[in-house]
Amino acid sequence: MDSTTPRQPAEHDSTAPTFQGRRNLITAGTAGLAATAFLAACSGSDAPRAGLSGEPAATTLVAPTVPNRRPTQAQLQADKDTLATANSLEVLAAQTYQAHGSKVTQLELVEAATRFAEDHTAAAAVFAEPVADHDGVGKPNEYLLTNMVEPLRSLLTSEASVADLFSSIESSIAATYIAATGTMLEASWRQTFAEHAAAAARRAAVWGKGGTGLAPNTALYPMSDLISAAAYLSTAEEEAAEGEGGETTTTEAEAEG
Numbered sequence: 001m002d003s004t005t006p007r008q009p010a011e012h013d014s015t016a017p018t019f020q021g022r023r024n025l026i027t028a029g030t031a032g033l034a035a036t037a038f039l040a041a042c043s044g045s046d047a048p049r050a051g052l053s054g055e056p057a058a059t060t061l062v063a064p065t066v067p068n069r070r071p072t073q074a075q076l077q078a079d080k081d082t083l084a085t086a087n088s089l090e091v092l093a094a095q096t097y098q099a100h101g102s103k104v105t106q107l108e109l110v111e112a113a114t115r116f117a118e119d120h121t122a123a124a125a126v127f128a129e130p131v132a133d134h135d136g137v138g139k140p141n142e143y144l145l146t147n148m149v150e151p152l153r154s155l156l157t158s159e160a161s162v163a164d165l166f167s168s169i170e171s172s173i174a175a176t177y178i179a180a181t182g183t184m185l186e187a188s189w190r191q192t193f194a195e196h197a198a199a200a201a202r203r204a205a206v207w208g209k210g211g212t213g214l215a216p217n218t219a220l221y222p223m224s225d226l227i228s229a230a231a232y233l234s235t236a237e238e239e240a241a242e243g244e245g246g247e248t249t250t251t252e253a254e255a256e257g
Contacts, residue, residue, distance in 0.1 A: 071185050077235065079189070082180050083127050084134040084233040085141070086193070089176065090124035092140035093117075093169050096149055103162045109211055113166070116203055123196055136233040143231040144172070160210030167207035167214070171225040174200035179226055197221075 094117050101113035128137050136142070148168065156162050177197035184190045201221055208214020 075185060078183070079185055080131045080134055081232060081234045082184065083131045083189070084137050085227075085231065086177070086180070086196075087124050087127040087131070087137050088139060088141035088233060089144070089169075089173050089227075090120045090127060091138065092144055092149070093173065094120035094124060095140050096165065096169060100156055100162045100165070103156060104159050104211070106159065106211065109159070109163070109206075112203075112206055116166075119199070126192065134233065135235065141227075141231055141233075144169075144227065147228075148172075163207040163211030167204045168225065170200045170204035170207065172227050173197075174204055174221055175223045175226040178221055178223065 097113050097117035097120065101110070101117065104110050104113050124138075131137055149165070152161070152165055156165060174197050177193045177200065180193040181190050181197065184193060201216075205214050205216065
């Protein structure tokens, strides 16, 4: 029976052909690959794939498709709440820059504060457009204003303290938008949040360490500054309250009658 492995020559047979040179091995391998490619090119498209023998098995299987699901009303409302919250964060940031940017003295940082205020004003308009009638749109985020900005107002007496506040606000925006990127239903909004998150992260780095700059030291942005759930503008609680207030039990109706 023939074997695909060449018979090894006798140990003392000096005239037997050998196949030990690395160059010969590479040459033989290259020639084999070239021959295989040539035969594959010459064969028809119906030829079996490499490693298979005989005719390819016929199949009538159809690749499964994932059915499209319509988002629920709760999911759509959650997206609107997120957009409204983003608008309130941008308004808060813009107003904070406008109120305290004058305390910055370094020329580069003065220019940055002015430009960043304009950026936040423009971003606020982007997020407000699809949810203009949402409660809280156009106003600074009340929760962060009360719990982050107002408590520090009397302490904002130096450029470093103002820079630290700016950095905290930008970092909160970056972390919040990163979280929103994974929840928004529409791909276009996921991209928008990702872009604005990156911009906020860069601004946070500019103001870090009291305005001296803070380079990232991790591959992923830290989510420690993600805003509290209480900072989100949600209509769920308001609707629930309205529903409870508008309900009339059977006993009450009978009593009134």
